[in-house]
Amino acid sequence: MTVPLIELCVEGIDGFLAAQGAGADRIELCASLVEGGLTPSLATIRAAVKAARIPVHVIIRPRGGDFLYSQTEFETMRDDILALRSEGVTGVVIGCLTPDGRIDEERMKALVEAARPMSVTCHRAFDMTADAGEALEALIRCGVDRVLTSGQRDTALEGLEILKKATEQAGDRIVIMGCGALDADNIKAVRDGAGLKELHFAALKTVASGMRFRNPHVGMGGTEKDREYELTVTDRDAVRATIAAAKNA
Template sequence: MSRPLEICAASLPSALAAQAGGAQRIELCQNLEQGGTTPSYGLIKAVRARLHIPVMVLIRPRPGGFVYSADELALMQTDIEICRDLGCAGVVLGVLTEAGRVDVAACRALIAAAGPLEVTFHRAFDACPDQLGALEAIIALGCQRVLTSGGQPTAEAGQDRLAALVAQAAGRVRIMPGAGITAANVQALAARTGAPELHASAKRLVPAEASAGLFTTPQFETDAALVAELVALLNQ
């Protein structure tokens, strides 16, 4: 089977755990509980200094939808430039129009800012009503991969669509299933979809700080043992 595994990491400890568990690449973000937002400069710099595996950085200025203002797009471009300066492997982005189509002009400008960096089009793709058309637009933009659950809450629920997307892509872009991938379903999903690589968080809930008081919030960290289990299953 042997497929690369990308781990979504939202902190330095999670990034280190992903690497220790044998992940081939990470997607670095913050605020994973809100679907992920762009990590801070400090976090990107620290992760780049400590990891020897490729680091892809999420470019998402806020939670919610993927229709962005001119000011938000300018922020995203600056964040991409920072990723270039820090030597990241790539960026993860996605911009849509009000109609739910890929915003080709906005994406093209961001991809131009990325220059030589790899570009993953993220799960904004799952908000597109016409995924077949969206995939062709993303291919035309020159993205290297698409992170998607096949338009469903989990990759397992969207596996039939994922298989169809892999077939449509025909090697022109890598379809990377993500959302709800665990040791219990990773082998079946890989076999059913034919996807060349997969994405997971391999996270566990960590105890809340005793001093958090009114500001207690659920916190998740990547677990190296869970990553290692996924990697082993994908290499059988």
Template sequence: MITEVCAPSFLSAVNAGNSGASRVELCAELVLGGVTPSYALIKNVVAAIDIPVYVLIRPRSGGFTYSEAELKLMRDDVAMCASLGCAGVVSGVLKNDHTIDTVATAGLIEAAGAMDFTFHRAFDWVPDMEEGVERLLQIGCSRVLTSGGSRTAEEGFDTLVALDRTYGDDIVVMPGGGVNEKNISRFKAAGFSEVHFSATKVQQQSLPLPNISFFPQTMPDERGVYVSDPEIIKRMVDMVK
């Protein structure tokens, strides 16, 4: 089974590369759903690890409907990833009604060229998932990362299985969202060929509590750093070999 680690930092990506993961999805600001990482981060991760690096292409948090200016930024970021030797990109665009914007997404696929293209978890907002997959097939998308329209892939398990049985010969249905040590074997047993997880652990820095926080009140304070843990990665990889 192919194991993809969602890595929110250089250390996370290196941990994934050293712990047996099949590939990395590199992003920044995972607590916000992920945004495009920096040029320097992408360049250094590609140089540091020997497994394929896919890069999240998302110019900001706050939904998946973008202006023409933002779409140009995204296409330019895709081209940057190609120039740095990335194996794939992870992206996608929705319309205001949360259906897939096939024109904008096709533009990103075209910009990707020889790189692999994964439609990310924006798919979980799509009101009709079967129609959504049909749209992705029309524009040549390789893979869809989804939790089956539920909060976690475990909660959306039945939907994921149905999608895979219907479309799995034409597109990779990759479960992601809340995949962990307790449930990863269930996805392997169901016949999925790929799975996505972050294996993150909060590392608490030995720093004094700052006088003010720049985080929303619903989030931990700035002393916590999210890192993909090498021991968790290794255990999960071993479970689905």
């Protein structure tokens, strides 16, 4: 068995340090995982690169919601990528769709060109396409190095057949990186069931805020008031356990 590469999805510099310390092989650095991951600040990226002993990939996503971007949003994505080429970042994570659920090949090709020589991953925008097989061929044409996918389902276990089919279709042309609620209990089954060489998970837990004063009358950003006093952090123990399970023959 080929020992799989493990990528951890983290939020912020503290998440990065926790995942790196717990044995991750590579990091996808994000902000706002509650929205599925947004582009982190430049200062956060620089801090991660400075502390990094493993490759750092940065998500390029200007907002939450769908992957159908305005022209101005697309231009900010391209400019973010161009800015990162001189920051020591190893790769970027991107995804653009057309209104009918296809890969936006024109924009993806432009972003891949802007990113080189960095590695390029297509994120789970792939899981929102109308036809997984067609989308995979489009990403190959665009020169993308890997695609992150749960097999177009909420979890990798639910999407296992599509993950397996995508891996077979990809061959050596593009890497299929599996994700979707992976943990120590299921990651080996997903690895073996789909023949995956790269796996991705977050291993998050919620902890109480250290704030002693709490205003019960305000919830910021439309969230539940209790959410103001909760933090979502990377669980080092869960990272270690899941990596061990993934690399167990």
